[in-house]
Amino acid sequence: MTAPAQAMPRRRFRLPFSPWHLVLVPATLVLIFPFVWLAVTSVETLPEALHFPPILTPHTIRFANYPDALHAAPFGRFFLNSTVVAVTTVLCNLVLCSLAGYAFARLRFLGRGALFAVIMATLMVPFQVTMIPQFIITKWLGIHVLAGVGINHLGALILPNAATAFGIFFLRQFFKTLPVEYEESARVDGASRLKVLWRIVLPLSAPALATLAALTFLDSWNNFLWPLIAVTSTSQMTLPLGLATFQGAHATEWTLLMAANVMSLAPMLLIFFAAQRYFIRSVAATGLAGT
Amino acid sequence: MTAPAALLRRRRTESAPARAGRRRPAASEQFAGWAFVTPGALIILVFGAVPIVWSAVMSFQRNNLLTGNTPYVGLRNYRAMVHDPVVAQAVQHTLVYTALFVPGAMIAGLFLAVAMNRKIRFISLYRTAAYATMAISTISEAVVFIWLFDPSYGVVNYFLSLLGIPQQQFLNSPSQALYVIVIMTIWGWTGFSVVIYLAALQGVPQMLLDAAAVDGAGPWTTFRRVTLPLLSPASLFLAVWLTINALQLFDEVYLSTQGGPLNATTVLVYYVYEQAFINFNFGYASAIAYFLFLIILVVTAVQFRAGRRFTHYRS
Numbered sequence: 144m145t146a147p148a149q150a151m152p153r154r155r156f157r158l159p160f161s162p163w164h165l166v167l168v169p170a171t172l173v174l175i176f177p178f179v180w181l182a183v184t185s186v187e188t189l190p191e192a193l194h195f196p197p198i199l200t201p202h203t204i205r206f207a208n209y210p211d212a213l214h215a216a217p218f219g220r221f222f223l224n225s226t227v228v229a230v231t232t233v234l235c236n237l238v239l240c241s242l243a244g245y246a247f248a249r250l251r252f253l254g255r256g257a258l259f260a261v262i263m264a265t266l267m268v269p270f271q272v273t274m275i276p277q278f279i280i281t282k283w284l285g286i287h288v289l290a291g292v293g294i295n296h297l298g299a300l301i302l303p304n305a306a307t308a309f310g311i312f313f314l315r316q317f318f319k320t321l322p323v324e325y326e327e328s329a330r331v332d333g334a335s336r337l338k339v340l341w342r343i344v345l346p347l348s349a350p351a352l353a354t355l356a357a358l359t360f361l362d363s364w365n366n367f368l369w370p371l372i373a374v375t376s377t378s379q380m381t382l383p384l385g386l387a388t389f390q391g392a393h394a395t396e397w398t399l400l401m402a403a404n405v406m407s408l409a410p411m412l413l414i415f416f417a418a419q420r421y422f423i424r425s426v427a428a429t430g431l432a433g434t
Numbered sequence: 435m436t437a438p439a440a441l442l443r444r445r446r447t448e449s450a451p452a453r454a455g456r457r458r459p460a461a462s463e464q465f466a467g468w469a470f471v472t473p474g475a476l477i478i479l480v481f482g483a484v485p486i487v488w489s490a491v492m493s494f495q496r497n498n499l500l501t502g503n504t505p506y507v508g509l510r511n512y513r514a515m516v517h518d519p520v521v522a523q524a525v526q527h528t529l530v531y532t533a534l535f536v537p538g539a540m541i542a543g544l545f546l547a548v549a550m551n552r553k554i555r556f557i558s559l560y561r562t563a564a565y566a567t568m569a570i571s572t573i574s575e576a577v578v579f580i581w582l583f584d585p586s587y588g589v590v591n592y593f594l595s596l597l598g599i600p601q602q603q604f605l606n607s608p609s610q611a612l613y614v615i616v617i618m619t620i621w622g623w624t625g626f627s628v629v630i631y632l633a634a635l636q637g638v639p640q641m642l643l644d645a646a647a648v649d650g651a652g653p654w655t656t657f658r659r660v661t662l663p664l665l666s667p668a669s670l671f672l673a674v675w676l677t678i679n680a681l682q683l684f685d686e687v688y689l690s691t692q693g694g695p696l697n698a699t700t701v702l703v704y705y706v707y708e709q710a711f712i713n714f715n716f717g718y719a720s721a722i723a724y725f726l727f728l729i730i731l732v733v734t735a736v737q738f739r740a741g742r743r744f745t746h747y748r749s
Contacts (some may be wrong), residue, residue: 160554160555161552161554163552163554164555164556167549167556167560170545171560174567174624175563177575177579177582178570180578180581180582181581193586193587194587195586195591196592197589239473240474242471246470247471250459251463251467252459252463252465252466252467252471255467262475264486265478265486269678269730270682271682271703271707271723271727272485272723272724272727273482273485275485275489275710275720276488277485279488302481303477303481308478365571367684368685371688382571383571386574387573390577390689397581397587400577400581401577404574404578407571407574408574411570415565419562422565423629426629427632427633
């Protein structure tokens with residue numbers, strides 16, 4: 144019983160390829176087929192796209208679908224909006240969650256426990272419960288305080304997510320693992336608390352900050368429900384919302400729709416591949432933190 | 435300053451950790467604490483905490499935006515919910531969807547992660563293909579799958595026709611639409627569950643696997659009796675996380691079927707959205723949203739309870 148069990152893997156290793164390829168190749172084909180089909184349709188002519196049985200290798204390559212899609216809807220604008228919203232949201236989160244996370248981790252102030260408990264409680268509640276008052280508050284802020292953060296402005300997509308309970312909790316947990324001695328000696332040398340945070344704590348926290356940035360970016364970039372509620376005019380739409388609107392208006396023009404989707408997906412895929420290690424580590428970190 | 439006084443003061447600073455929490459912190463620390471916390475906390479209070487209370491209040495009001503006044507109506511919204519046939523359907527669809535999606539995504543992720551947890555040629559290519567599904571937005575995901583499952587021109591119908599299966603209606607069919615959404619979302623979440631399971635698999639010590647092999651366990655027994663129990667914390671995390679997301683399904687439904695055909699894909703969040711931002715029944719929508727929150731709380735609590743029994747934490 145023992146002998147064959149030990150011999151088997153050794154024999155397999157000498158094969159020209161591992162038998163796992165026989166599982167992984169079909170699985171990978173299934174996983175990437177939607178991407179491939181998206182790309183293929185995006186360069187087909189409409190008659191070839193609307194042909195049954197489907198034409199898997201188009202006879203005519205039509206790149207004009209891309210400029211046509213750009214003429215049909217302002218995808219450049221959507222892309223810019225998404226970028227502005229995602230980048231600003233990430234920066235705000237890094238600053239505000241660092242400050243709050245550090246205060247909760249290291250500073251003692253009256254009401255700290257109660258405030259932290261309230262913030263943690265909001266983590267449990269799904270967005271659907273808060274979205275209606277959030278809509279009303281955003282609308283009110285736009286009318287009475289600052290138009291730029293009101294309904295139908297990009298600020299409305301940034302401000303409610305400029306700090307998150309998850310970000311504060313995540314950074315607080317990380318800061319608590321850092322040795323307190325560096326901070327204490329810097330304080331003794333007369334550094335202000337802000338300087339201690341900026342010069343000592345944050346440089347030590349680069350991995351946690353990168354994780355938070357990656358997760359916040361993905362969340363913001365792919366957010367759909369809140370932009371759907373908060374934005375109606377085309378000029379303020381983010382990519383997901385713009386694509387959804389475009390799909391509603393051009394439901395039968397599959398080739399243009401696919402070209403538009405390729406354009407929105409390609410930059411994200413490039414960023415993702417370039418920073419794959421960070422994204423993977425971030426996702427794995429949240430998973431392992433939960434275990 | 436006399437020597438004993440200086441000594442006393444020194445001793446006091448040295449025992450700082452011991453007095454933490456007992457003595458009032460210095461005014462400057464109080465000030466710094468509040469200054470650091472205020473901007474972030476304010477945003478979370480205004481857009482998170484206040485809305486939680488507000489929507490609870492709203493669920494006891496008649497609030498339909500069109501008329502200015504919002505009278506209290508007691509439990510009327512909740513009573514209406516109980517008698518609303520669409521709510522019953524939405525609950526059913528949400529639970530059926532969750533019951534299929536969560537195990538589906540977990541099994542797909544586990545299977546792929548086990549296959550990919552080895553050093554063979556092209557392995558990073560395989561892994562990247564799985565991870566790539568994490569980069570696609572729910573919108574693009576939905577658009578591609580609507581196209582793949584198109585009843586007239588879709589590739590899936592073509593592949594089925596090669597197997598001799600007649601043309602299917604998929605998203606246009608009340609009996610199939612929800613299952614197509616299950617398939618598209620499992621695909622969309624594959625990358626996530628692969629990442630979680632791969633990270634957990636890399637934490638399984640080779641020593642234990644070797645020991646099992648020495649004791650005569652075959653690969654399948656080793657997997658079931660050694661690897662799988664060691665993966666149970668990751669499984670519990672995935673089960674809880676995927677369930678919370680599944681119960682909040684919205685994007686794909688909004689984009690592919692708008693709850694149709696014949697309400698066949700109306701899930702709870704979609705109905706909340708419809709009531710709130712199409713019919714502007716804020717009060718009624720808040721009641722349904724709170725009901726959904728209750729379902730999430732109960733399901734998650736049950737999962738953690740059940741999870742505690744079969745989850746093995748090392749050390």
